[in-house]
Amino acid sequence: MNKIRKLTFVSAKIARGGAERVISVLCSSLVDLGYQVDLILYERRDDEYPISPKVNIHLLPEQKNGESKVSYYVGKFIYFRKLLRRLNPDVLIPFLPYQVEQSFLASRGLGIPFIVTVRNNPKFDTPNEKMRRHRDWIAKYAEAVFVQNQEQKAYFPENIQKKTFVVPNPVQDAILNSEYEFRESVQRLVSMGRLEEQKNFSLLIKAFAEVKKKFPKLILDIYGKGSLENELQSLIDSLKVHDSVRLCGRTNNVAETLGQYDLFIMSSNYEGMPNALMEAMGVGLPCISTDCPTGPKELLGKNERGILVAPENIEELACAIEYSICNITEIKNKAQDGKKYIHEMFSPDKVATLLVDELEKILRPDNERNKKR
Numbered sequence: 481m482n483k484i485r486k487l488t489f490v491s492a493k494i495a496r497g498g499a500e501r502v503i504s505v506l507c508s509s510l511v512d513l514g515y516q517v518d519l520i521l522y523e524r525r526d527d528e529y530p531i532s533p534k535v536n537i538h539l540l541p542e543q544k545n546g547e548s549k550v551s552y553y554v555g556k557f558i559y560f561r562k563l564l565r566r567l568n569p570d571v572l573i574p575f576l577p578y579q580v581e582q583s584f585l586a587s588r589g590l591g592i593p594f595i596v597t598v599r600n601n602p603k604f605d606t607p608n609e610k611m612r613r614h615r616d617w618i619a620k621y622a623e624a625v626f627v628q629n630q631e632q633k634a635y636f637p638e639n640i641q642k643k644t645f646v647v648p649n650p651v652q653d654a655i656l657n658s659e660y661e662f663r664e665s666v667q668r669l670v671s672m673g674r675l676e677e678q679k680n681f682s683l684l685i686k687a688f689a690e691v692k693k694k695f696p697k698l699i700l701d702i703y704g705k706g707s708l709e710n711e712l713q714s715l716i717d718s719l720k721v722h723d724s725v726r727l728c729g730r731t732n733n734v735a736e737t738l739g740q741y742d743l744f745i746m747s748s749n750y751e752g753m754p755n756a757l758m759e760a761m762g763v764g765l766p767c768i769s770t771d772c773p774t775g776p777k778e779l780l781g782k783n784e785r786g787i788l789v790a791p792e793n794i795e796e797l798a799c800a801i802e803y804s805i806c807n808i809t810e811i812k813n814k815a816q817d818g819k820k821y822i823h824e825m826f827s828p829d830k831v832a833t834l835l836v837d838e839l840e841k842i843l844r845p846d847n848e849r850n851k852k853r
Contacts, residue, residue, distance in 0.1 A: 484839050488518040488569035488592075490579045495525040496730075497674075498649075498755040499575050499599040505650045506835070508532035509828035515836070518567050520560070522579075527732075538563055560586040568592070571839055573626070575599060577606040577615060584618045593623040593843055600752035601774050602627070602635040604678070616640075624842045626835075628753035631774035645838045649753045650831035651762045656823055658735040660764035662812050663742050666805045668699055670741035670765075672734070672756040675706030675727070677749070680770075680792065682715055684747035687797035689719040695805060700725045703737065738763045743804055743811075749791055751775045758826060761785065761818040766811040768800045785818035787811075 494504045511534040518536045543552040573595045574583035596619045606612040625644040633644045673679040688700045716725045731737040744760035746769040753775045767786035769776040780786035789796040
């Protein structure tokens with residue numbers, strides 16, 4: 481095999497997450513390029529990301545009332561395996577840890593080339609250590625491992641790195657086609673992400689509270705939902721910044737929302753390839769990010785396309801915000817360079833083409849691994 485025609489992806493859903501947004505964009509781009517794309521989902525939701533109607537969506541069975549867990553999981557596994565045999569794709573690409581495990585088991589013995597995907601920092605990509613060990617073991621037997629950046633690739637041992645390829649996240653066309661009007665002052669700050677420990681919004685709120693003492697007209701809006709919403713609201717109230725910091729919930733139009741602000745800030749402890757930062761850069765918004773593993777350094781460079789600060793450092797983040805307020809021309813130039821970089825490197829068609837090119841290299845008949853299959 482050396483020409484990819486049929487690709488099957490597996491995801492729990494296509495709603496409410498960065499990986500889910502990526503898979504909807506990637507599948508849509510691939511069918512537009514003429515490939516047959518099947519997408520196997522565990523559930524459907526009303527708030528799904530847009531996806532091309534040309535993508536063939538297959539839904540795994542849900543647990544019936546009164547059905548035991550054992551009966552349900554056995555039945556789902558059999559259905560999954562029969563579906564894969566019927567689809568007979570040229571390659572199987574599951575997203576997210578549970579789907580990697582279950583897709584690997586369901587596809588064994590069917591002769592379907594299997595790809596492990598890493599959608600976050602490899603050290604924290606799985607819910608627990610046991611599942612991380614499972615993923616690393618599966619990687620030994622997969623045709624390849626796809627990661628989002630070079631930092632993630634370096635996590636794996638040398639024997640796995642030899643078959644590990646970088647395929648970055650695509651940025652949706654709605655972002656790339658948006659028009660951002662740069663303002664003459666920085667007053668409206670924004671951040672986006674799940675309200676969970678990984679995103680460390682408490683750091684951002686504390687830094688903002690310090691900067692607001694000097695710049696009282698500043699506002700900060702945080703978009704996202706999560707388990708820490710009440711805790712973050714309590715922090716906002718305790719710092720007495722409830723009049724200027726808002727937890728806004730989710731937004732259905734990222735490009736339009738970002739266009740209303742003057743500065744984007746990401747305060748994460750760790751990332752994979754941060755979609756929110758890429759989207760802010762793609763719109764043309766000036767950006768500040770913690771220099772956390774993995775992704776921000778690759779996106780912002782050595783402060784050429786934005787400002788990097790040390791993770792979990794309130795003072796440094798506050799200083800970066802204040803610096804941005806006082807140096808409009810400089811951050812505008814960084815933002816323009818950032819927008820150009822995103823447009824050149826991460827368009828959906830470019831990433832989709834890169835994915836297929838890498839797959840065809842991996843699966844070509846003269847590949848040493850395929851000679852052994």
